[in-house]
Amino acid sequence: MGRIVLDKVTKRFGDVEVIPPLDLTIEEGEFTVFVGPSGCGKSTLLRLIAGLEDVTDGLIQIDGTDATSLAPAKRRLAMVFQSYALYPHMSVRKNIAFPLKMAGLGRAEIKRRVDNAASVLNLTDYLDRRPGQLSGGQRQRVAIGRAIVREPAAFLFDEPLSNLDAALRVGMRLEISELHERLRTTMIYVTHDQVEAMTMADKIVVLQAGVIEQVGSPLELYKAPKNKFVAGFIGSPKMNFVEGPEAAKYGAHTIGIRPEHIEVSADSGAWSGVVSVSEHLGSDTFFHVHDTGLADSITVRADGDVGFRHGDKVFLQPREELIHRFDAQGQRIE
Amino acid sequence: MATQHSRSAARLMMAPAVILLLGWMLVPLSMTLYFSFKKYLPMRGGDLGWVGFDNYTRFVTSSSFWPSISATLTILGGVLAITVVLGVLLAILLDQPMWGQGVVRILVIAPFFVMPTVSALVWKNMFMDPNYGLLAYLWRFFGAEPVQWMSQASLPSIIMIVSWQWLPFSTLILLTAIQSLDSEQLEASEMDGAPILKRFWYIILPHLSRAITVVILIQTIFLLSIFAEIFVTTGGAFGTKTLSYLIFQRVLESQNVGLGSAGGVYAIILANIVAIFLMRIVGKNLDN
Numbered sequence: 001m002g003r004i005v006l007d008k009v010t011k012r013f014g015d016v017e018v019i020p021p022l023d024l025t026i027e028e029g030e031f032t033v034f035v036g037p038s039g040c041g042k043s044t045l046l047r048l049i050a051g052l053e054d055v056t057d058g059l060i061q062i063d064g065t066d067a068t069s070l071a072p073a074k075r076r077l078a079m080v081f082q083s084y085a086l087y088p089h090m091s092v093r094k095n096i097a098f099p100l101k102m103a104g105l106g107r108a109e110i111k112r113r114v115d116n117a118a119s120v121l122n123l124t125d126y127l128d129r130r131p132g133q134l135s136g137g138q139r140q141r142v143a144i145g146r147a148i149v150r151e152p153a154a155f156l157f158d159e160p161l162s163n164l165d166a167a168l169r170v171g172m173r174l175e176i177s178e179l180h181e182r183l184r185t186t187m188i189y190v191t192h193d194q195v196e197a198m199t200m201a202d203k204i205v206v207l208q209a210g211v212i213e214q215v216g217s218p219l220e221l222y223k224a225p226k227n228k229f230v231a232g233f234i235g236s237p238k239m240n241f242v243e244g245p246e247a248a249k250y251g252a253h254t255i256g257i258r259p260e261h262i263e264v265s266a267d268s269g270a271w272s273g274v275v276s277v278s279e280h281l282g283s284d285t286f287f288h289v290h291d292t293g294l295a296d297s298i299t300v301r302a303d304g305d306v307g308f309r310h311g312d313k314v315f316l317q318p319r320e321e322l323i324h325r326f327d328a329q330g331q332r333i334e
Numbered sequence: 335m336a337t338q339h340s341r342s343a344a345r346l347m348m349a350p351a352v353i354l355l356l357g358w359m360l361v362p363l364s365m366t367l368y369f370s371f372k373k374y375l376p377m378r379g380g381d382l383g384w385v386g387f388d389n390y391t392r393f394v395t396s397s398s399f400w401p402s403i404s405a406t407l408t409i410l411g412g413v414l415a416i417t418v419v420l421g422v423l424l425a426i427l428l429d430q431p432m433w434g435q436g437v438v439r440i441l442v443i444a445p446f447f448v449m450p451t452v453s454a455l456v457w458k459n460m461f462m463d464p465n466y467g468l469l470a471y472l473w474r475f476f477g478a479e480p481v482q483w484m485s486q487a488s489l490p491s492i493i494m495i496v497s498w499q500w501l502p503f504s505t506l507i508l509l510t511a512i513q514s515l516d517s518e519q520l521e522a523s524e525m526d527g528a529p530i531l532k533r534f535w536y537i538i539l540p541h542l543s544r545a546i547t548v549v550i551l552i553q554t555i556f557l558l559s560i561f562a563e564i565f566v567t568t569g570g571a572f573g574t575k576t577l578s579y580l581i582f583q584r585v586l587e588s589q590n591v592g593l594g595s596a597g598g599v600y601a602i603i604l605a606n607i608v609a610i611f612l613m614r615i616v617g618k619n620l621d622n
Contacts, residue, residue, distance in 0.1 A: 052521050073527035085522035089540040098536070099526035146526070 002063065002153040002186030003028045004049060009058035011044055011210075018044050019210035021058060026154075026188060026203075031180050034190045035197040035233070036207035042190045043158055045207070049188065050079050050156050063153060073102075078147035079156040082163065084139045086131040086146075092118075093127040096145045103150075117145040120179075137168045144179070154186035161196065173199060194234055198222070206230050228330035231256045237286060237301070239324070242294045252325035252333055259286065259301040261322040264308070269315030273298060275308045289314060363602075370595035377589045389596035398580055403604070405489065406576040410557045410608075412493035413500060414550055420497075421504030421549065422542060426534075428505070429512045439509075446502035454563040457495045458484065488572035495563050500556075504549045511545035512538070554612060558605050577601050 004026040011019040019041050026032045034042040047053040049060060051072035060068045067075050078099075086095050096117055100110045118124045121141040131139055140160060147155055157176070161169045177200050180187050191197055197204050198218045206213040206221065206229070214226040218234075225231035231239050239256045247255045263269065264287060273292035278285055287300045287308060300316060308314055325333040370389055373382040393399060428439055445453065461468050462483035470480035483491045515538065523537050559578050568574045570583065578601060585594030 050525060052524070072521075072525045077525070079522065079525050081518045081522055083516060083518050085516060085518035087519060087523070087537060087540075089543070098523070098528075102523075102527040102532065146522075150526075 003061075004154060004186065004188070005059075005061040006049070007059040007061065009045075009048060009060060010056045011041075011048060011053065012056045017210070019048070022210070022212060024205065024212065024215070026186060029184045029186055031177075031187045031189065031200060031202045032205060033197040033201035033203070034188065034205050034207055035192065035194055036213075037233075038192055040207045041210035042192075042207050044210075046079075046156050046158055046188060046190045050077055051075050076150075076153040077156055078150050078152035078154075079158065080140075080143045080147050080160045082159045084131075084143040084160075084163075086139060086142055088131055091128050091130060092123060092134070092142050092145075095131065095142055096123075096149055099146060099150045113149045114145075117149045120148070120182075121145050136164050137172060140164065140172055141175075144176070148179075148183070152185070154188060157187065157189040159191055160189075161191070162193075169196075176200065195236060198234065204234075206233060224332070225256075225324065226332050228254060228256070228326050231324055231326070231332075237299045240295060240298050242298075244294075246294055247325075250323060250325055253328040254326040254330070256324040256326065257318045257322065259299040261319045262298070262300045263317040263319070264289075264300045264302050264306065265315050265317070266308075266312075267315060269317035271298070271316040271318070273314060273316065275310055275312045275314055277310065278308055280304065287314070289316065292316070366595045366598045368595075369591050370599050372592045374591040375589055376591060385592065389592045390599070393584075393593055393596045393600060398575060401573065402575050402577045402580040405574055406558065406578075406604070408489055409493055409496065409560065409576065410554060412489075413496045413557055414553060416493065416497040417500045417504040417553065418546055418549060420501055421508045422539075422546075424501070424505045425508035425512050425542075426538070428509050442505055443502045445499055446506075448499070450499060450560075450562040451566055453499055454495050454566045457491075457498070458567045462491060484568050485572050488568050488574045492563055492567065492574055495567070496557065496560060499563075500553055503553070507545050507549050508542055511542050515541050551609075551612060554608060555605075558601070558608065577604060 006022060006024040008021040008023060009019065010017070010021045022045070034045060036042050044053060048055050051067070051070060055068055058068070059066060062075055062077070087098065090098065093114055096114045097110050100113060105113075114127075115124070118127055121144060123138070123141055123145060126134060126138060126142075131142060134142065143160070160176075161172050164172060173196060176187075176189075180200075189196075189200060201218055203215060204218055204221055205215050208229055214221060214230045216224075221230060221234045225234060228241065232241070235258055237259050239258050240262075241254050241256050243254050247253060271292050271294060273289035275287050276290045276297065277288045279288075281304065283304050285302050285304055285306050287302065289298045289300060290296070292298050298316065327333055371384055371386065373385045373388070374380065375382065424442065428435070428442065432438070448456075459467070464470050464480045464482045467480075467483075469483070473480040481487060519537055519541075520533060523533050528536060560576065561578050561582065564570060564574050564576060564579050565582075570579045575583070577597070581594045581597040581601060584590050584597055588594075
């Protein structure tokens, strides 16, 4: 239940090809995250799977059957929208019960399933309220509740956390991960936030301009990014890229080194520069080092108690074995 | 308006408008009340003194009173039903992307710009005339006897004319309401397995309920006092004498200001009854 196969799926709006032919397999029970910058086609791809957009070309298979031209309701997929898309004139109970009512289930069965979903999502006390009387996190849970009562083959999430404040987002992230652990249902999750992708995913699909740049587990993407785009997109703060003679020393057009893989000290190191800004987070400190002669700015992560200030001269020592090398086309050199 | 000072300044500046509006309402109202207790016949002796509640009893015991109430409510109900139902359908239609959308929308709204007198005359002479009206030609084309609209189907004719005038208003309000519907809600209901008619019933119609309430309330206010359309078509004959038309006849044709004023007070009461009634039924939609 819940294996989704995309075979040369293509989407064109008029003359604009939003998604060039694309192949992807999402295994049963997997938590797959589509991640990429705004406008990379990740939401469109999700809507194609959901059936809210028609594919221009190619096939979509759900559990081995062709679903390419099936109506959204017939695909046994449930979607959680960015705006939650709750029905404002219905109580929470009616919202969650709506898909069951449309499916023509009996009253007792609907009540049983809604009560069950409400207790799973801690919504029991709010069942008689309207969505307008709920907080952002509660609305989010109602939207998830409406999705889980249908017992779908797969859940589709379209940037579900982007309307929540930072603290709530971390909490909901955890809840969705726990939900996945409990239900073991296939989930496809779209986000532009690489932190969400890294923390939640079994499999990350990095997209750019409708093209899959790399598919892999979070750590694969972190440790062995296939190209410069993935290297720069995954990881926070961003990976530093250095071109020119320094890169040539390593036999590459560009080398990339993550901020956490550079040692910073006051006296020795391969590179040197001047601290421009230091960001103290308590647990970590980020230094933005200028005047290195390598790039505009090199970001370095150090422990929280390393205390360089603006204007201090520092030495940087990259960990040689963790340097990523890229050729002129931005592809990884092994 | 945070501080005490700005609050009193605001009150001071709103005062002229409030006083003007209050005067505009209170002066005619008290004059109507004043005349309704008098025997006042301008061409036949003028002010003939106080008569207590005589005018009130005479007005309701007249044989034209209850028929006029029934005609008023029939026209009101008929026009509301037609404009709301067709308004919802037209709004949905106009919301669909189509070629020439801008022009079509202007054309749909156009009848609202035509003066009531003019549109009633156009309908009466161009469409409904039993000899040379377009509808008469249509009837004859199919071999039928043309309908004498104004005499044989007088109330339906007036309802048709007034609905034609007010349909653009309801369409316009309902169209803007439909455009404010979050498309993700429709998509969500589509994924929840609601076919198109159920989407209309469970999502679109509840979303429109507030706009429909507004349409009904505003149209009720204007339709209770509808006059021009009756004046230029049937002249109050063939059972189309509404309450406001009856008052007009009492004051101007019978030259009995006192009697007409009493009728005016009844009209105020009727309008309030209808308003309270409507607020009860649909007013809960205006909450939250």
